[in-house]
Amino acid sequence: MLEAADTLFAQADGPERVTMDAIAAACSVGKGTLFRAFGSRAGLLDALWATKIDALRASVESGVAPFRQETLPQQRLAAFLDLILTFKLDNRHLIRALEFGPGILQSPHYRWMLGVTAGFIEEGMGSPPEGVVLYNAHTLLAALHIDLIEDMLANGLSLDTIREAQARRVYMAVGITESDYKTLVRT
Amino acid sequence: MLEAADTLFAQADGPERVTMDAIAAACSVGKGTLFRAFGSRAGLLDALWATKIDALRASVESGVAPFRQETLPQQRLAAFLDLILTFKLDNRHLIRALEFGPGILQSPHYRWMLGVTAGFIEEGMGSPPEGVVLYNAHTLLAALHIDLIEDMLANGLSLDTIREAQARRVYMAVGITESDYKTLVRT
DNA sequence: TGACTTTCGGACCATGAGTCCAGATTTACG
DNA sequence: CGTAAATCTGGACTCATGGTCCGAAAGTCA
Numbered sequence: 465m466l467e468a469a470d471t472l473f474a475q476a477d478g479p480e481r482v483t484m485d486a487i488a489a490a491c492s493v494g495k496g497t498l499f500r501a502f503g504s505r506a507g508l509l510d511a512l513w514a515t516k517i518d519a520l521r522a523s524v525e526s527g528v529a530p531f532r533q534e535t536l537p538q539q540r541l542a543a544f545l546d547l548i549l550t551f552k553l554d555n556r557h558l559i560r561a562l563e564f565g566p567g568i569l570q571s572p573h574y575r576w577m578l579g580v581t582a583g584f585i586e587e588g589m590g591s592p593p594e595g596v597v598l599y600n601a602h603t604l605l606a607a608l609h610i611d612l613i614e615d616m617l618a619n620g621l622s623l624d625t626i627r628e629a630q631a632r633r634v635y636m637a638v639g640i641t642e643s644d645y646k647t648l649v650r651t
Numbered sequence: 652m653l654e655a656a657d658t659l660f661a662q663a664d665g666p667e668r669v670t671m672d673a674i675a676a677a678c679s680v681g682k683g684t685l686f687r688a689f690g691s692r693a694g695l696l697d698a699l700w701a702t703k704i705d706a707l708r709a710s711v712e713s714g715v716a717p718f719r720q721e722t723l724p725q726q727r728l729a730a731f732l733d734l735i736l737t738f739k740l741d742n743r744h745l746i747r748a749l750e751f752g753p754g755i756l757q758s759p760h761y762r763w764m765l766g767v768t769a770g771f772i773e774e775g776m777g778s779p780p781e782g783v784v785l786y787n788a789h790t791l792l793a794a795l796h797i798d799l800i801e802d803m804l805a806n807g808l809s810l811d812t813i814r815e816a817q818a819r820r821v822y823m824a825v826g827i828t829e830s831d832y833k834t835l836v837r838t
Numbered sequence: 839t840g841a842c843t844t845t846c847g848g849a850c851c852a853t854g855a856g857t858c859c860a861g862a863t864t865t866a867c868g
Numbered sequence: 869c870g871t872a873a874a875t876c877t878g879g880a881c882t883c884a885t886g887g888t889c890c891g892a893a894a895g896t897c898a
Contacts, residue, residue, distance in 0.1 A: 483885060494847025499887065564751060569802045595808045599816035602803060603794040612793055615756045621782045629786035636823045670854060672879095681878025686856065 465491050465501070466512055470558070473512075479561030484508075509562055510571065516555055517573055520547060524580060541584035542634045545604060546627060548577065552610050553623075559610045577605055588638035600637045607633070652678050652688070653699055657745070660699075666748030671695075696749050697758065703742055704760055707734060711767060728771035729821045732791060733814060735764065739797050740810075746797045764792055775825035787824045794820070 468490040469482075476482045484505055488495045502508040524531050530543035552559045568574050582601035589597065607630065616626055655677040656669075663669045671692055675682045689695040711718050717730035739746045755761050769788035776784065794817065803813055 484887080485885075488847090495887080496847055496889080497845085500845085505886065564753065566751065566798070569798060593815070593819075595812035596816050596819065598806070598808060599803065599813060600820075602799055603790070603820065606793040606796060606799055607790040609793060609796075611753070611756060612789055616786065616789060619785070621785060625782035626786060628780070629783050632780075632783065633787075633790065633824075637820075671856085672854075675878085682856085682880095683858080683878055684876085687876085692855070 466515055469508060469512060473557040476557060479557050506565060512558055513562060513573055520551060537584045537587035538635055538638045541581065541638060542631045544580060544584065545608065545630060545634060548608055552608060552613065556610055563610055578602065581605060585638050604637060653702055656695060656699055660744040663744060666744050693752060699745055700749060700760055707738060724771045724774035725822055725825045728768065728825060729818045731767060731771065732795065732817060732821060735795055739795060743797055750797055765789065768792060772825050791824060
């Protein structure tokens, strides 16, 4: 049932074009059933997102590949954000639908990403000023808005350029110590 | 006419609650007239935004106060972003309506902000790697999404904390030279 | 088989953006 | 002025879409 919806989103040119009626039809099921199962459009999108994101979650939490404990937090963070980037591009229509609805920031999935990101940042920085960790985590994720990414891609930035700039930014957000920052500002 | 709409947005608790019918009624005008004047809801929002943003535009382009040529680009950028922050908070409902609609990134107003931001960054950095200026400009602005700001405010970060973190980030985006960055990464 | 419960599906409702045209208002002109 | 043409106005109407609801179908048990 989710698969049918997923296919529809993947094929459609815009997420707004995928109506609940269309999804119900694609599942050869009544609209009532669809709504009984997911409660609302948002619920359906959430459920879809959940199935998609489980792979990410698993690889991060089971500490394999670039996420083993020995790897520098900076590198784990960079790898994590890069993973999210490709994930979003792979599911751009679904993600677009999610990010245009209100309340993504409250969604458990976003909250999870935020927590992971903040964790890596905290590991990487010493004891940063109050709020900086959370701010940096939020803004790193904000740089991954699908709309923004696609706009950059459509305006001449290559995916690799974006990747590099993002990595650069990660090191800046995490790798610089407070004292480095202070000497920098003082000049 | 725009004033009436503005008042409605300011009073309503959510921008979705402000319907075109309501605006037409508040203007004591027919819906037809409203649509003839602005073309669509998006057009109306845009027109409203334009009137609001003109003040910002003027102060930045006329080079007064924190925007005189002598001021460091970093400081001008920080001042600019801070201005946008307060501007967005002052007009949160309107801005929310804009940012939830698709295509803000294409809007001339956003493009203007992007240009100004990128200009300051370029002034402040030497000759950064291809695409970094644009990337940094985009992501600095992305950190100002009203939804994000309000979420942070609702989760214990004070406005001053956000301001400080933002300033910090500006200096990192602009103030660090390429060689500083490289020695940093190498460690 | 027959009474009772659960689930299904699509007709139906509510809402809000955008259209359209009959009438009002203004302009043009003799 | 008076009248005809041109323009403008407002709100009734269409249309799309998320969400509800109820009669029917299917399942369950004795």
